[in-house]
Amino acid sequence: MADGPVPFQALTSSDDVEHGVLAISLGAEFEPVDAASLDAALAPLVAELVPIARADTAEQLLAAEAILSRHLRAEPQGYRDLGIDDLLPHEVAAVGRGHELAVTLVALEAARRAGLRLGLVASVDAVYIAHPQLEAPVLLNADGDGPWRLVDTRELEDEELAWQSAHEAALLLLGLIVERTHETGLLTYELRAAELSLQLPVDDEEEERLRTQLDAVRARLN
8 A cells, every 4th residue: 555545535536436445535534544554454354355356256255254254343233432433444444343334345445455346235224245246136244233244135125225336435434424423522523524525426416415514514613
């Protein structure tokens, strides 16, 4: 990795930016990210994932389930950090645990470094790792009540699943930061998250919502 993440603003207009790369640059907008420390934190996981990048597509998620369970855990439901460390990918990589979305984005970054082409799908209530080339209806979920688990999409018939681009995932993460910091009174972080959200490509309706959100945060600061 270079001296530090590529600046967030430089990545927001890129159509092919990867989920983990954008998420780490997002984290660097809230606190400095030491590239060497991040590389060291991810190295053991990446090393275990490298061999499965050469496996058949059908075997990759199955193998990743056990490997990810050894290195990354989502915090149990109901867990609440008073800060935002569990939402910052570089902090999650350092300790091996955090919010489900941040953990999933760290897993995607490790997979990218290992040569695995994986993606992200989400419903209203959960996020999942998916394989774009896998025909079988199987997803991988960082279950906060235990290890990672494979999920058959046929069991999720009540959930509306949609692929999430890196930009959409970043917007989800920023939304969580806004929500958390609003609850805990960390107005400086809330303002920064609201500002960053407007740097992402969104449709007109979403842009209007985000501008209203930013105006509300600024009003409380004044």
